Amino acid sequence: MRDVIEHRAGFPVERALRGTAAAARSDVVLALLEQQGAAVSTARRWRLPPYASKPLVLFSVWLAEDIRSAAPEARRQLAKRYSGADLITHMSVHETEILEDAGISRDRTLPVTFGVNDDYYTPGTGPRDIELLAVGQDRGRDYRTLFDAVRGTDLVLTLVCAPANVAGLDVPDNVRMMGLVPLADYRELLRRARVVVVPTHELAYPTGQSVALEAASTGACVAVTGTQAMREYFEDGTTARLVDVGDAEGWRQLLLELRDDPAQRAALGASARVAAQTRFSARGMWAEIAASCVERGLV
Known part of the structure; x- marks a missing residue:
């Protein structure tokens, strides 16, 4: 009924x-x-x-x-x-x-x-041993552009999403597919990630903001697509790094840069954590x- x-x-x-x-x-x-x-x-x-x-x-x-x-x-x-x-x-x-x-x-x-819940999404105590992490099954995710960015490079991407999110896409060999994970495992992945990547399409709302801000709250270095809505939450070079919509080459260059620059990652992560606590709780x-x-x- x-x-x-x-x-x-x-x-x-x-x-x-x-x-x-x-x-x-x-x-x-x-x-x-x-x-x-x-x-x-x-x-x-x-x-x-x-x-x-x-x-x-x-x-x-x-x-x-x-x-x-x-x-x-x-x-x-x-x-x-x-x-x-x-x-x-x-x-x-x-x-x-x-x-x-x-x-x-x-x-x-x-x-x-x-x-976001900055009391739950806190920095971890272990090493950040995941090179690149992408998470999300929102309809706004743009994994096609992200795959084009990492394809043919020595970058290693860990991806947490539903199978439907990558249906019909050619998944590169350097992408580790994890499927979906429990909440506690998700938090631990954010704590272990050196860079959390949030590639999205341009939608009216800030699609991807939950993952991006939860990652920021753990002190991770965050890289997001610079949509109009997302720019209300992250400032390029201060609390995150932003890439234009659909710019695979821009993503490739940025991810290689962040991979080789631990000082930049640490500075961005620290600023992102403060922003999550003071502005985005x-x-x-x-x-x-x-x-x-x-x-x-x-x-």
Whole structure:
């Protein structure tokens, strides 16, 4: 029954139904991620209790990108689906305009500074014995460009991702495929990596930011694609090294440079760790959202 309902609705419903009793006792409903807020938003539009009287905050990741890449009618449907939300957060300033163009008023949006758990992602005590590490199965990953960069070199790349991420790609011999790993193993890989590489496409949101900032929090040297959104989180030469979108030759030159420059890696890693603690912590992100809820009178 659940599968039939959710298939026809086009969004998850079960958690909103299971949450009705808790929502009745709560000051605000926070949806993680935006899809989980679709049913609550619909209930608010239809004035269904208990959600009708509860402010709804959507913690969104993909909404602006989905709107940007959708056909006109699909954009209208997405804006309508989330019209019951009082506040929609997003992770890059330029996403605000995308949402506004779709009919979501600016006073219902909030660009937040994404943060990670810097108490969990801490520097390790062992050696950094992994030359290059890439992690991630987000739709924004650009492993084709990364493979072109390391192909034919003596660089050694360790890659953690789902098989679907590399389907149809020619994986070079110097790439060590690990598949998916548990969370604790992932943290240990970040601690062991000399350089954490995050190659991405240009999307509306800062795709790859979780891995990049978690790596930064461990004190790893981070190299990322310099998308418009990611440049809000990393500064080239200070907290990371940035490469243009799709620039395989640029990646090759940078990775060879970082491989042979331990002093640069150490300096970048130290600066990245400080930035994660002072500017990009989860504590700061949630405090920012909470303060906005108070400021806007939602709680």
